[in-house]
Amino acid sequence: MRMAKVQGWYSTVGKKVIMGITGLLLFSYLVIHLAGNLMVFIPDGGRSMNQYSHFLHQLGPLLWIARILLLAGFIFHIISGVQVVLRNRRARSNRYAMYASKGGPSRLTLASRWMIITGILIFIFVPLHVNMFTLGPYYETVINGEPMRDIYRLVVERFKEPGVVTGYALFMLFLSLHLSHGLWSALQSLGANNRRWMPVLYTLGIVFSVLIAGGFFVLPIYTYFFIPLP
Amino acid sequence: MKYHLRIWRQAGPDKPGRFEDYTVDNIAPDMSFLEMLDVLNEQLTKEGKEPVAFDSDCREGICGMCGLVIDGMAHGPRRLTTTCELRMRHFPDGATITVEPFRADAFPIIKDLCVDRSALDRIIQAGGYISVNTGSAPDANAIPVPKPIAEEAMDAAACIGCGACVAACPNASAALFTGAKISQLALLPQGHPERERRVNRMVAQMDLEGFGSCSNHGECEAACPKGISIMNIARMRREFIRAGVRGA
Incomplete structure (x- = not known):
């Protein structure tokens, strides 16, 4: 069964390059996002976190450029991902009765096979998450005589709800699975890999997936048990 | 038994x-x-x-x-x-x-267990060669190739084109085959003049044949009877990006 002629960035290799670039962009955002969130742990009643959030909102057009870039990255990542999966399904319309991994150098894991599933779950999570916080209730506080949004209060309030905490923790497990294959895979898709670096990149991919998703995982749980409502 | x-x-x-x-x-x-x-x-x-x-x-x-x-x-x-x-x-x-x-x-x-793998031949035909004028063979060592590079090229050239990579891939992708065939030429000076054209044409043909896309599962390397590394897939992508950047 022949498919339409595709070239350049529309080819299977090109799509993976797009997925790699947008994946790394989204990952670098996650790193910055987590760094900001870790301010919850600073026991100053949310001063640092609110000031950081205020600083970001003061950036004005820069913030909007970042948001648009991220949204574009998110959309391109999803479109390419769905296209790749649909193509792959067509590439083997008669499935094997029996299929097994041969082990050895194979990187076939639950995470690598479930990228589309964990991806869809993250796609469901992100709008809910933005709706809960960025678009959530606007509390105000005054720090150093300057009125600003009390995002800290909203975060702590939300993370006092057991349902929210459980949901967040669960979604972070999916994120961890997605990153554990996605990180090294993004570099491999961009050709940034060789024999010597392969084991290092693969290990680092897993380490970062645990660190990043782990950070986001611990945060709501810690807040639920140890941080008092302001 | x-x-x-x-x-x-x-x-x-x-x-x-x-x-x-x-x-x-x-x-x-x-x-x-x-x-x-x-x-x-x-x-x-x-x-x-x-x-x-x-x-x-x-x-x-x-x-x-x-x-x-x-x-x-x-x-x-x-x-x-x-x-x-x-x-x-x-x-x-x-x-x-x-x-x-x-x-x-x-x-x-x-029929039964026989499959038509000529799609792989067509990928080679699309660019897996070096265009040279026939004539007397050049001196064996006229073009120096460092030993590690020669070995790397030989490892890629060990591909026998059996198609096990495609069969083992959850996506039925031919990325390892195509990557190996591109690599064996991209690594050597003789392959350089046509490298951009080669990667573009071979990738286009691979897609045209209806193979899946590589998701970096690495199952192909495990199934390959010659143990060809997925680093050849990474090299194919580098060649592809290089060709794209150069506007070839």
Whole structure:
């Protein structure tokens, strides 16, 4: 069964390059996002976190450029991902009765096979998450005589709800699975890999997936048990 | 030794297929998997039944003609082994073995376990060559190639084109095959003049044939009887990006 002629960035290799670039962009955002969130742990009643959030909102057009870039990255990542999966399904319309991994150098894991599933779950999570916080209730506080949004209060309030905490923790497990294959895979898709670096990149991919998703995982749980409502 | 076989039978490309059960007895442990199938076919012929069609040629692991999916693994459970070199001693006596053809829409079934892999040939035809004028052969060492690079190119060139990478890939992608064929030329100075054109044309042909996209599962490397590394897929992507940046 022949498919339409595709070239350049529309080819299977090109799509993976797009997925790699947008994946790394989204990952670098996650790193910055987590760094900001870790301010919850600073026991100053949310001063640092609110000031950081205020600083970001003061950036004005820069913030909007970042948001648009991220949204574009998110959309391109999803479109390419769905296209790749649909193509792959067509590439083997008669499935094997029996299929097994041969082990050895194979990187076939639950995470690598479930990228589309964990991806869809993250796609469901992100709008809910933005709706809960960025678009959530606007509390105000005054720090150093300057009125600003009390995002800290909203975060702590939300993370006092057991349902929210459980949901967040669960979604972070999916994120961890997605990153554990996605990180090294993004570099491999961009050709940034060789024999010597392969084991290092693969290990680092897993380490970062645990660190990043782990950070986001611990945060709501810690807040639920140890941080008092302001 | 005795084996129960579950073999995919299909009369022709567009005919419906199904599994059929057979039992073979008195199989010597040193027989290859294909020799065991020869015994089965002799048995079927004597019974007046249609023998099972399967591909084979050199039967010494160098030609790339044989290839079956045995118990869900391309070329069977042993690593770095073609189906013809797989010995029956690797299967316990009395085992039930499932045998299927290499499955990919780009590899249409011809009959039973035989598939048409000419899609791989067309990928080579699209650019897996070096254009030179014929004439007297140049001096062997006129173009110096560093030893590590030559070895890397030779490792990629070990591909016998059996298609196990496609069969083993959850996406039926031919990225390892194409990556190896691009790499063996991209690594050497002789391959440089046509490198941009080569990668663009070979990738386009690979997509045109209806192979899936590579998701970096790495299962192809595990299934490859020559152990070709997925680093060749990374090199294909570098070549692709290089060609894109240069506007080729």
